[in-house]
Amino acid sequence: MKNIKNRKIIVLFSTGILVFLFCVWQNNDIVVSDYQYRTSLIGDHLNGYKIAQISDLHNKKFGRQQNRIIRILSNETPDIIVITGDIVDSDRTNIETALEFVEQAIKIAPVYFVTGNHEHWLSEYDRDNLLEGMKQRGVTLLDNQTMNMDKYGDEFYLAGLSAVHLSDNVLKTMCSDMDSTKLQIVLAHEPQFLYNYSDADVHLVLSGHAHGGQIRLPVIGGLVAPGQGYFPKYTSGTYKKNSTTMIVSRGLGNSIIPIRVFNRPEVVIITLQKS
Numbered sequence: 001m002k003n004i005k006n007r008k009i010i011v012l013f014s015t016g017i018l019v020f021l022f023c024v025w026q027n028n029d030i031v032v033s034d035y036q037y038r039t040s041l042i043g044d045h046l047n048g049y050k051i052a053q054i055s056d057l058h059n060k061k062f063g064r065q066q067n068r069i070i071r072i073l074s075n076e077t078p079d080i081i082v083i084t085g086d087i088v089d090s091d092r093t094n095i096e097t098a099l100e101f102v103e104q105a106i107k108i109a110p111v112y113f114v115t116g117n118h119e120h121w122l123s124e125y126d127r128d129n130l131l132e133g134m135k136q137r138g139v140t141l142l143d144n145q146t147m148n149m150d151k152y153g154d155e156f157y158l159a160g161l162s163a164v165h166l167s168d169n170v171l172k173t174m175c176s177d178m179d180s181t182k183l184q185i186v187l188a189h190e191p192q193f194l195y196n197y198s199d200a201d202v203h204l205v206l207s208g209h210a211h212g213g214q215i216r217l218p219v220i221g222g223l224v225a226p227g228q229g230y231f232p233k234y235t236s237g238t239y240k241k242n243s244t245t246m247i248v249s250r251g252l253g254n255s256i257i258p259i260r261v262f263n264r265p266e267v268v269i270i271t272l273q274k275s
Contacts, residue, residue, distance in 0.1 A: 161186060
């Protein structure tokens with residue numbers, strides 16, 4: 001009987017160790033997710049144009065000076081890097097960790113940033129320090145701003161929507177000043193407002209916020225996401241509504257729920273393809 005009891009203890013202990021190691025791997029091993037966006041709205045010089053998307057870092061560290069993320073970005077050789085919000089966490093804010101990442105990322109490609117809800121939850125002092133620090137390091141802030149992007153004469157629009165204007169008419173107003181015959185790419189932190197992005201007739205939206213649903217199960221998908229509750233609709237991958245395509249990143253860090261299951265942190269790569 002004693003031997004049986006000891007074996008049970010060993011099995012339970014070993015199982016606990018394996019579960020712990022699995023969770024560590026799930027929360028720290030970064031996967032690269034590739035998407036191709038096909039469109040007739042770009043010229044030959046934009047065919048193969050590569051956008052790297054970073055989302056929801058939440059102050060999480062991936063190696064010294066974020067070298068594990070930086071290595072991935074360097075290997076992917078993107079034309080631009082976009083950050084779709086929540087680079088910090090308002091509950092455990094570390095401005096230097098966020099600035100450490102962008103300082104390295106800007107050496108790889110131009111970096112564009114749009115705020116998420118956690119940036120707006122910061123104190124005014126921390127928010128000013130973060131945004132000013134990013135600008136000083138060469139990051140372009142895109143809250144409610146539009147840029148005309150150019151590669152050898154071929155153009156597209158890159159716009160950003162502030163986290164406090166995701167559901168109002170700000171995007172529609174911004175789009176009224178864009179040429180609808182050119183590709184429009186919008187950075188917008190929260191995916192559950194796809195109906196609003198579609199109403200504005202934008203072509204491609206890059207989003208995050210949902211953290212992949214935290215715990216992902218086969219067939220079911222993600223279990224819970226901020227702003228969407230249980231069994232959320234928009235957690236990872238590509239979604240379409242009318243003429244609008246939205247790509248949702250699972251992000252890199254965690255916030256309220258400190259663990260991911262079957263939901264590794266990801267860097268998203270979007271490649272434009274001329275159709």
